[in-house]
Amino acid sequence: MRQAGFLYFFLLVIFTTSCTNPENKEETPFVTGPLYYSLNIWGEEGNDSVSCLLQFHSRGVDGPVIFPGGNAVVQLDHEPLKADSAKLSGPYFDLRKPIVGFDGIHLLQFSATGTKMIKVPFEFHAFHPSPGWPGSINRGIHQLKLENFPQKSSVIRLSLVDTSFDTNDFNEMVTVEDGKLRITALMLRELTPGPISMEITREEEKRDKNGRIWISYSFRREFELVN
Secondary structure (H helix, E strand, C coil): CCCCCHHHHHHHHHHHCCCCCHHHCCECCCCCCCCEEEEEEEEECCCCEEEEEEEEECCCCCCCEEECCCCCEEEECCEECEEEEECCCEEEEEEEEECCCCCEEEEEEEECCCCCCEEEEEEECCCEECCCCCCEECCCCEEEEEECCCCCCEEEEEEEECCCCCCCCEEEEEEEECCEEEECHHHHCCCCCEEEEEEEEEEEEEEECCEEEEEEEEEEEEEEECC
């Protein structure tokens, strides 16, 4: 796999090109058990908006997708999410927010008719390279600083792709400490000198008793690899 963007393509296929039609909603007027949520939030540098997509499940977060009823309250930062449905995915709620100003803490809240309001806080960070990233690097060890990145240790997917089809690309999970990405000679060993495309993707999933949140953000840069 040369880019982590396949995940975005998969989500777009399911939720935007799958014959979306409000008339396809399978409304469940009486929710007989607790609602479980799955919220997906993703964005990337160069896209001016963040996509937020929410589905509800019965019998656990991995259970059947349901629609909680027309009187359900579903809000993100107190803004209602629009209900819709697609043949492949089933009922869902979605919202697109400008990426400018979306950094920080947010609040998902929802309830079906007559049920308790559930409140789920989460954070989103659109990180980016700090000033002074090199335009070329050799096969030594390099430390690249990321701004607006969580200070705690965090795992990212790092993809390094050259212009040759005769070598192996680098595409692995690596750990970033204190916002510092360490590029090693081992990562660069199989790459052909010349233009290198770098993609960094941070994915995070959190679960609680009511469901799960999955958040993804990525950006791309290019540099020259020299011997």
